[in-house]
Amino acid sequence: MLINREIREKLDDIFYVLKLKNRSSQVSLDKTVKIEQILAYMEIIHSEIRKSSKKKKTVIVDSGAGNCYLSLLAYYFYEKIEQRNIEIHCIDYNKKLMESKRKLARDMGFTNMYFHASDIVNFTLDKPVDMVYSLHACDTATDKTMHLGIRCNAKTILSVACCQSSLKLKSNSLKSITRHKAFRDKTLMMIADSLRAILLEKSGYKVDIFDFVSSRYTDKNTMVRAIKKGFKQNIDHDEEYKKVSTEFRIKPYLEELLADAI
Numbered sequence: 127m128l129i130n131r132e133i134r135e136k137l138d139d140i141f142y143v144l145k146l147k148n149r150s151s152q153v154s155l156d157k158t159v160k161i162e163q164i165l166a167y168m169e170i171i172h173s174e175i176r177k178s179s180k181k182k183k184t185v186i187v188d189s190g191a192g193n194c195y196l197s198l199l200a201y202y203f204y205e206k207i208e209q210r211n212i213e214i215h216c217i218d219y220n221k222k223l224m225e226s227k228r229k230l231a232r233d234m235g236f237t238n239m240y241f242h243a244s245d246i247v248n249f250t251l252d253k254p255v256d257m258v259y260s261l262h263a264c265d266t267a268t269d270k271t272m273h274l275g276i277r278c279n280a281k282t283i284l285s286v287a288c289c290q291s292s293l294k295l296k297s298n299s300l301k302s303i304t305r306h307k308a309f310r311d312k313t314l315m316m317i318a319d320s321l322r323a324i325l326l327e328k329s330g331y332k333v334d335i336f337d338f339v340s341s342r343y344t345d346k347n348t349m350v351r352a353i354k355k356g357f358k359q360n361i362d363h364d365e366e367y368k369k370v371s372t373e374f375r376i377k378p379y380l381e382e383l384l385a386d387a388i
């Protein structure tokens with residue numbers, strides 16, 4: 127465990143500021159769930175970031191950042207606890223949210239945190255990026271996050287999808303499974319993320335998919351982790367992609383974004 131009990135106690139200060147905890151220790155279930163989600167996500171972020179030198183600036187992009195809890199926690203952890211040279215960019219097309227979080231970060235003295243009111247698809251950064259991540263970015267925002275990571279040549283891309291409302295499962299062979307709503311959502315997520323994984327692999331990333339936190343804290347707990355590696359895979363990505371996409375009649379938006387780039 128990288129974020130051990132001692133570090134968790136130190137992180138309480140940021141949870142008070144974010145109003146996820148209060149000094150009376152009475153925390154609502156919603157807030158407990160959010161704290162556990164972002165701490166578990168932080169573990170995965172840190173398992174990659176800790177591999178690079180503390181002196182070298184680490185540049186991170188949070189895509190579909192919303193209330194920015196995860197990135198405010200990450201910034202606090204790296205600057206105050208790890209004493210690492212860190213720069214974090216949060217993107218969300220909700221202008222009001224970005225303004226209020228910019229003010230909060232300024233009040234906290236988080237001078238290397240930047241907030242961009244923009245669609246992910248239009249965001250660019252003219253410097254090397256170490257990591258692009260998203261947590262529960264809605265629908266195609268997951269595809270836009272992966273595309274942003276590929277465009278920035280990010281060393282690591284992390285993504286946990288939320289709703290997949292623009293995708294529908296139309297496969298006849300799965301009807302007996304997908305008539306159960308719980309299975310429909312899970313099956314759709316498995317197929318969509320597997321197709322995205324093939325596209326990420328084709329773009330030079332090594333991909334693994336796993337549950338990053340217990341489903342007690344969210345049923346949307348599947349993380350896609352992609353790490354840039356100069357390696358060859360013995361798989362015909364185009365053929366694999368076509369096979370799965372045709373069988374289940376699903377095309378994640380990432381396919382279109384990557385095709386546009388050619």
Ligand SMILES: C[S@@+](CC[C@H](N)C(=O)[O-])C[C@H]1O[C@@H](n2cnc3c(N)ncnc32)[C@H](O)[C@@H]1O
Nearest residue numbers: 190191192218219220245246261262263264267
């Ligand atoms: C469900 S919230 C998750 C927020 C945060 N990451 C979290 O875990 O609490 C999704 C956020 O993604 C933003 N979003 C969705 N699509 C986007 C896009 N294409 N460009 C920028 N922001 C987007 C929404 O405005 C919303 O704030």
